[in-house]
Amino acid sequence: MTNASPRRILLTGAAGFVGFHVTEALLAQGVQVLGIDNMTPYYDPALKQARLDRLTPRNGFSFEPIDIADYDALQASFAAYKPDAVIHLAAQAGVRYSLDNPRAYAHSNLDGFLSVLEACRHNPVSHLIYASSSSVYGANAKVPFSEHDGADHPVSLYAATKRANELMAHSYAHLYGIPVTGLRFFTVYGPWGRPDMAYFKFTKAILEGRPIDVYAEAEMSRDFTYVDDVSEAIVRLAALPPASDPNFDAASPDPASAAAPYRVYNIGNHTPVRLDRFISVIEQACGKQAIKRHLPMQPGDVQATYADVRDLAARADFSPDTPIEEGIARFVAWYREFYGVAG
Incomplete structure (x- = not known):
């Protein structure tokens, strides 16, 4: 195993929220990045384009508009670019959207991830890092959530696709020796964020004087993780590909370990915050009070996350x-x- 930082990285989801920040962090370290994104209109494509417009002039950055489920196009990019490592952040996100559009998740999160795995198989890389999610813990009630606990009771299709990604990654690590690291993100937030996320919706509505929909305010808590911390974790882990665990016990397997070069890590702030307090912090930053419309917990939601x-x-x-x-x-x-809202 080498601890040398990769110098040529192919990064999927480069115009996405986390992908944009990770790309900026890598470019700041002199790493060359080929960004891949299909600019899907799940949310305002203009925001994705604005992120991309900031990256395009940067030295070391190039971009290709590719749907990762298009294996031939992705394979051609791998073959031409010859990346040292791959950071796979492209996905169909969102728990509630998966209730109405399940096939979008099969396309991006299953077919798309299979394309990435196959491209890494046929164009060997030193390390594949991919985004999983804290949602894989699903119905688990034991907190904090640990990689050493099972994660086999997802409560949304989105979570199921992310757990499937982990299993698919393990199989390729086992069969083809690809060093693979999965990252279970816990409620990532920050500048350039996704408009479908609660904190973004709350901020927009509060500043516009409109009501916010608050689901199970007193019951819900989240491990809110600032995006720069996520980027820092990814950049550090990129230089640390996993190896086979010599102490892995197949008779009593630890979910956090493997005989294959495969690991998963929680990426969370390890400080869960109740939703009512989180809204209070947004109110303080906005200088305005929220008008709240109280609603019950929604299907697919979990009560608390804690990394x-x-x-x-x-x-x-x-x-x-x-x-x-x-x-x-x-x-x-x-x-x-960004939106020209007066302070």
């Missing part, structure tokens, strides 16, 4: 720690500037 990040800290010597007061203030400042 155990000890494995991440041990491996990467880093764990996310940006307080929500700081992260939300940065987001609201970005929102005001």
Whole structure:
């Protein structure tokens, strides 16, 4: 196993929220990045284009508009670019959208991920890092969520596709020796974020004086993770491809380990925050009070998320720690500037 940082990375989802920030972090370190994105209109494509417009002039960045489920096009990019490593962040996101549009998740998250795995198989890379989700923990009630616990009871199709990604990744690591790392993201937020996320909707509505829909406010808590912390974790882990665990016990398997070069890590702030407090922090940053419309918990939602990040800290010597007061203030400042909303 080498700890050398890859210098040529193919990154899918480059115009997406996390992909944009990770690309910026990599370019700042002098890494060459080929960005892949199909600019899907799941949310405002103009925001994706604005992110891409910031990346395009940067030295070391190139872009190809490809749907990852189009294997021939993706394979051609791999063959021409010859990446050292791959960071796969493209996906159909969103829990509630998966209730109405399940086939979009099969297309992007299953067919698309299979294309990435096959491209890595036929164009060997030193490391494949891919985005999973805290949603894989599903019906688990034991907190904090640990990679050493099972994650086999998803409560949404989105979560099921992300868990399927982990299983698919393990099979390719086992069969073809591809070093693969899965990252279970916990409610990522920050500037340039996704408009379908609650904090974005809340900020927009509060600043416009409109009501916000609040689902099970007193019951819900989330491990809100600032996007720069996520980028830092990814950049560090990119230089740390996993190896086979010599202590793996097939008679009593640990879900966090493997005989294959395969690992999963939680990427979370390990400090769950109740939804009512989170809204209060947004109100403070906006300088306005929210008009709340209280609603019950929605199908596919989980009551609380809480990350155990000890494995991440041990491996990467880093764990996310940006307080929500700081992260939300940065987001609201970005929102005001980007959308021209007076302070």
